Amino acid sequence: MSDTAFIAPPRRAVRLRALAAFGAAFAESPAALAGALVFVALVLAAVFAPLIAPQNPYDLAKLSILDARLPPGSVAMSGYTHILGTDGLGRDLFSAILYGLRISLMVGALSAFVALIIGTVLGLTAAYVGGRIDSAIMRLVDLQMSFPAILIALILLAILGRGADKTMIALIAVQWAYYARTVRASALVEREREYIEAAQGLRLGHVRILMRHLLPNCIAPLLVVVTVQMAHAITLEATLSFLGVGLPETQPSLGLLIANGYQYMLGGSYWISIYPGVALLIVMVAINLMGDRLRDLFNPALKR
Amino acid sequence: MLDRAPSHTLEAADTAFVRLNDVSKRFVGRISSVERALARLGFDYRDQVVRAVTDVSLAIEKGKVLGLVGESGCGKSTLGRIAAGLLTPSAGSVSMGGERIDRMGTRCDTRTLLKAQMVFQDPMASLNPRQKVVDIITEAPLAHGLIRGADRLAFAAERLEEVGLAADALYRLPHQFSGGQRQRIGIARALSVSPDFLVCDEPVAALDVSIQAQIINLLMSLQERRQLTILFISHDLGVVKHLCDRIAVMYLGEIVEQADAAALFASPSHPYTQALLNEMPSVKAGRRLYQPVEGEIPSPLDPPPGCHFHPRCRAAMARCSSEAPPFFALPDGRRARCWLAEPAPSPGA
Ligand SMILES: Nc1ncnc2c1ncn2[C@@H]1O[C@H](COP(=O)(O)OP(=O)(O)OP(=O)(O)O)[C@@H](O)[C@H]1O
Ligand code: SF4
Numbered sequence: 318m319s320d321t322a323f324i325a326p327p328r329r330a331v332r333l334r335a336l337a338a339f340g341a342a343f344a345e346s347p348a349a350l351a352g353a354l355v356f357v358a359l360v361l362a363a364v365f366a367p368l369i370a371p372q373n374p375y376d377l378a379k380l381s382i383l384d385a386r387l388p389p390g391s392v393a394m395s396g397y398t399h400i401l402g403t404d405g406l407g408r409d410l411f412s413a414i415l416y417g418l419r420i421s422l423m424v425g426a427l428s429a430f431v432a433l434i435i436g437t438v439l440g441l442t443a444a445y446v447g448g449r450i451d452s453a454i455m456r457l458v459d460l461q462m463s464f465p466a467i468l469i470a471l472i473l474l475a476i477l478g479r480g481a482d483k484t485m486i487a488l489i490a491v492q493w494a495y496y497a498r499t500v501r502a503s504a505l506v507e508r509e510r511e512y513i514e515a516a517q518g519l520r521l522g523h524v525r526i527l528m529r530h531l532l533p534n535c536i537a538p539l540l541v542v543v544t545v546q547m548a549h550a551i552t553l554e555a556t557l558s559f560l561g562v563g564l565p566e567t568q569p570s571l572g573l574l575i576a577n578g579y580q581y582m583l584g585g586s587y588w589i590s591i592y593p594g595v596a597l598l599i600v601m602v603a604i605n606l607m608g609d610r611l612r613d614l615f616n617p618a619l620k621r
Numbered sequence: 622m623l624d625r626a627p628s629h630t631l632e633a634a635d636t637a638f639v640r641l642n643d644v645s646k647r648f649v650g651r652i653s654s655v656e657r658a659l660a661r662l663g664f665d666y667r668d669q670v671v672r673a674v675t676d677v678s679l680a681i682e683k684g685k686v687l688g689l690v691g692e693s694g695c696g697k698s699t700l701g702r703i704a705a706g707l708l709t710p711s712a713g714s715v716s717m718g719g720e721r722i723d724r725m726g727t728r729c730d731t732r733t734l735l736k737a738q739m740v741f742q743d744p745m746a747s748l749n750p751r752q753k754v755v756d757i758i759t760e761a762p763l764a765h766g767l768i769r770g771a772d773r774l775a776f777a778a779e780r781l782e783e784v785g786l787a788a789d790a791l792y793r794l795p796h797q798f799s800g801g802q803r804q805r806i807g808i809a810r811a812l813s814v815s816p817d818f819l820v821c822d823e824p825v826a827a828l829d830v831s832i833q834a835q836i837i838n839l840l841m842s843l844q845e846r847r848q849l850t851i852l853f854i855s856h857d858l859g860v861v862k863h864l865c866d867r868i869a870v871m872y873l874g875e876i877v878e879q880a881d882a883a884a885l886f887a888s889p890s891h892p893y894t895q896a897l898l899n900e901m902p903s904v905k906a907g908r909r910l911y912q913p914v915e916g917e918i919p920s921p922l923d924p925p926p927g928c929h930f931h932p933r934c935r936a937a938m939a940r941c942s943s944e945a946p947p948f949f950a951l952p953d954g955r956r957a958r959c960w961l962a963e964p965a966p967s968p969g970a
């Protein structure tokens with residue numbers, strides 16, 4: 318009887334195969350593959366910055382003002398070659414960029430992750446519970462989305478003050494709504510499917526139905542939002558730091574490095590601003606290439 | 622397939638295991654505040670009320686199968702959900718084994734509620750696409766402490782065997798199965814909490830004709846073995862003919878005729894049942910909207926006055942368009958909602 322004939326492989330292989338198939342589909346776009354490779358390389362460079370960087374840019378005692386504003390390729394007093402030059406304090410720019418990248422990525426990823434959790438919980442709850450709770454959450458989402466992100470972040474930082482933690486709070490505050498809206502949209506569709514009704518008929522708890530049944534079926538579109546929002550968070554953080562309200566001076570992110578170099582721009586020391594800017598640009602392009610590909614994969618109707 | 626001997630059951634029987642008493646369900650589509658304001662100014666806006674189910678009373682004796690038939694949109698699924706304790710009725714009550722199951726949530730005992738389970742129409746949509754078969758089957762019994770974690774695999778394999786699937790299905794996902802196999806998994810999931818009452822909402826309507834008989838046979842043998850009480854919903858009289866002890870015919874939210882299966886097929890009393898039966902042989906199983914009887918199905922938003930069936934009824938009389946017929950009891954525990962079934966007035970009166 319065909320009904321009881323089975324020919325599928327055991328469990329682990331199935332999961333690996335699905336992952337491999339997804340990877341293969343992703344890599345069909347050379348641009349996305351390049352973006353992913355660059356992104357992984359950047360993340361590794363950021364994670365292992367203390368091992369790679371020739372100098373610890375936070376150790377002010379090691380800096381010599383005589384080495385300040387050396388152009389790329391100069392040899393310092395110590396005999397070391399600064400391949401990207403030095404900044405206004407005599408810091409090795411390559412090292413500063415690696416450490417700045419580390420901070421930018423960390424702040425971006427962490428705030429995107431926390432916003433993801435907050436937004437997902439609120440979006441799922443809104444869709445599942447409906448009624449007034451849904452309206453309340455969605456009005457908050459509308460409110461948040463009707464103001465430019467930078468404006469909300471500036472207001473929050475003006476109230477909270479400067480600092481890494483405060484910057485992250487501001488970033489989370491301007492991001493959660495995107496996750497909430499995305500999750501709610503897919504949860505509204507999934508909620509109507511009969512497996513949710515079956516779970517209710519089996520008298521499973523609401524939390525279990527939300528987490529085990531609704532959530533796993535709403536995750537795919539979130540992946541796209543995560544990449545887009547992470548890029549968004551990194552840019553926003555750079556902007557805030559550039560404006561002098563974001564991260565503290567002591568541990569400069571890419572945005573702050575650009576800002577610090579800005580004053581030397583007219584004096585001809587272009588590299589102090591340009592190279593951190595280039596690094597930021599590479600990060601953005603890499604993430605966006607991945608995000609575009611993910612969006613195409615999850616939403617074939619939107620393929621361009 | 623087995624043919625069943627007719628049983629004589631009356632809706633009022635106190636021995637009934639599952640009882641629906643005067644159950645109604647209305648869905649209200651509320652108008653917005655802007656529309657409400659316009660309505661105050663005299664514009665024609667009002668809340669849309671769908672009367673999906675109106676004053677339905679049903680009784681199913683323990684171990685019996687009641688068939689519920691009717692056209693698309695007549696409220697079968699809504700009634701089935703209410704019977705399974707998944708939907709709260711707007712009015713009326715549902716009880717099973719003497720205990721109320723008509724309120725969702727804490728007011729009813731979970732163990733009791735679990736005794737009523739549902740098998741759904743769409744075998745793909747009714748299984749969580751991200752859950753492995755073993756989890757689909759064991760999640761509820763584990764969550765309710767009906768089985769121990771150590772017995773999980775054995776339990777799941779047993780349930781699979783019971784529905785005719787091999788144990789190597791345990792670690793696979795729903796999309797790796799055919800429609801018939803998925804429906805078997807759905808049945809195994811319903812059985813996982815040892816229900817006494819099963820609501821099957823068109824469980825074969827989405828399946829190929831060749832598979833339909835297999836699933837129906839499976840349900841019949843499970844019913845026999847587990848002494849299940851079943852409410853079997855179908856738009857296809859042919860499907861319920863062999864399976865059911867008793868049949869209720871539904872039209873626009875109301876039951877219009879109830880009778881033992883054999884009696885109903887032998888001599889239908891309501892014109893709507895007659896029309897359904899006349900059309901039966903010509904019906905090809907398909908996934909289209911099922912509308913066997915001539916004429917348009919009226920909207921439950923705005924049901925016709927009098928007998929709801931009068932615009933399509935060949936036997937309609939003058940009074941039919943103004944007076945709604947009540948249920949008239951006929952011999953053999955049969956009931957029909959039609960003026961034709963009215964007992965002749967006694968000569969003395
Ligand atoms: N959640 C809901 N909200 C509003 N109206 C509903 C809802 N569920 C059902 N209805 C309406 O109630 C009526 C009965 O629907 P129901 O699904 O019970 O019919 P059905 O007999 O099962 O039809 P089908 O054969 O198509 O499954 C329909 O008019 C439908 O539009
Ligand atoms: S009451 Fe009249 S219209 Fe309604 S089914 Fe009977 S004969 Fe037809």
Ligand SMILES: [Mg+2]
Binds near residue numbers: 697698699822
């Ligand atoms: Mg239905």
